[in-house]
Amino acid sequence: xxxxxxxxxxxxxxxxxxxxxxxxxxxxxxxxxxxxxxxxxxxxxxxxxxxxxxxxxxxxxxxxxxxxxxxxxxxxxxxxxxxxxxxxxxxxxxxxxxxxxxxxxxxxxxxxxxxxxxxxxxxxxxxxxxxxxxxxxxxxxxxxxxxxxxxxxxxxxxxxxxxxxxxxxxxxxxxxxxxxxxxxxxxxxxxxxxxxxxxxxxxxxxxxxxxxxxxxxxxxxxxxxxxxxxxxxxxxxxxxxxxxxxxxxxxxxxxxxxxxxxxxxxxxxxxxxxxxxxxxxxxxxxxx
Numbered sequence: 255x256x257x258x259x260x261x262x263x264x265x266x267x268x269x270x271x272x273x274x275x276x277x278x279x280x281x282x283x284x285x286x287x288x289x290x291x292x293x294x295x296x297x298x299x300x301x302x303x304x305x306x307x308x309x310x311x312x313x314x315x316x317x318x319x320x321x322x323x324x325x326x327x328x329x330x331x332x333x334x335x336x337x338x339x340x341x342x343x344x345x346x347x348x349x350x351x352x353x354x355x356x357x358x359x360x361x362x363x364x365x366x367x368x369x370x371x372x373x374x375x376x377x378x379x380x381x382x383x384x385x386x387x388x389x390x391x392x393x394x395x396x397x398x399x400x401x402x403x404x405x406x407x408x409x410x411x412x413x414x415x416x417x418x419x420x421x422x423x424x425x426x427x428x429x430x431x432x433x434x435x436x437x438x439x440x441x442x443x444x445x446x447x448x449x450x451x452x453x454x455x456x457x458x459x460x461x462x463x464x465x466x467x468x469x470x471x472x473x474x475x476x477x478x479x480x481x482x483x484x485x486x487x488x489x490x491x492x493x494x495x496x497x498x499x500x501x502x503x504x505x506x507x508x509x510x511x512x513x514x515x516x517x518x519x520x521x522x523x524x525x526x527x528x529x530x531x532x533x534x535x536x537x538x539x540x541x542x
Contacts, residue, residue, distance in 0.1 A: 256417055266290060266314065267314050270287060271286050271288055272536070288420070290362070294309070295308070296308045296310070297318050297323060297356060297358045311453065312323075312454060313452045313460055318464070320464075321340060321357045324462035326463060327463060327491060334468050339359075344359070395518075400495065402519040403498075405538070405539075407500075407539075409442050409540060409542075411540060415446050417440060417478070420478070425449070435454060436450065436455065436458055437459040438479070438483075439466070440479075440480060442476060450465065455482065459479070459489050460492060462469055463492055472497060473497025477500075478499075481502070487514060489511065494514065494518045494520065499539060500523070502523040502531070504527060506525060509523055516535040517534070521540065
């Protein structure tokens with residue numbers, strides 16, 4: 255059974271500031287709320303060794319899901335059983351203010367069980383803006399052996415139309431800060447299953463996939479992922495790894511996102527606004 259150790263209070267997801275508002279030729283000072291952005295280091299513990307595998311700028315909250323989702327998306331772990339423990343770093347040599355910005359993921363060691371760390375051989379830095387810099391190409395995704403996604407499910411256009419509003423209604427932190435992306439998981443009837451927010455679209459997707467991994471719900475073959483903003487290669491990579499057959503976004507996809515969607519049979523929807531959207535691949539799942 256996975257052990258998750260949360261040793262105390264973490265940084266908040268919101269930060270209070272005071273701003274000067276200039277309006278109609280006058281000025282006033284008022285309080286404001288910002289989305290917190292802080293670095294998070296993911297450390298991997300396996301075989302008696304410890305190594306840093308990523309540093310990402312994220313909004314504190316769901317940190318363990320973020321770490322688990324990242325490792326799953328990178329092909330390091332394939333099931334929650336491989337993760338023995340996730341915890342914040344409380345080493346005495348770590349500054350107390352940074353302890354909740356370092357997440358240790360301890361992998362379970364069993365006879366004959368080895369973990370492929372080749373995807374993490376090169377140290378890299380993840381930002382909230384651009385995802386994992388210098389990530390693998392489509393050919394390398396194919397080498398991981400991800401199968402083409404199954405034919406189902408089918409979803410009606412009316413259900414697709416409803417997703418942006420449902421997403422917005424559930425973005426509690428966005429309502430308070432105006433500065434967060436979200437990734438939400440829906441069933442084929444449009445019912446909300448889970449939602450995660452972060453300053454980075456990729457982090458929000460990792461948190462969502464990490465939640466599904468730790469809850470034993472993967473693969474997500476009967477679900478839809480809806481993201482705010484645009485879709486990129488990284489988001490499609492994470493959704494393919496999680497078995498998501500339908501990915502929707504309010505804005506445009508990148509060319510490589512479309513390539514990934516077409517290669518693995520993902521129904522990719524973009525420019526989903528009002529009663530209109532574009533389908534870039536696998537339109538068979540949008541009935542009618």
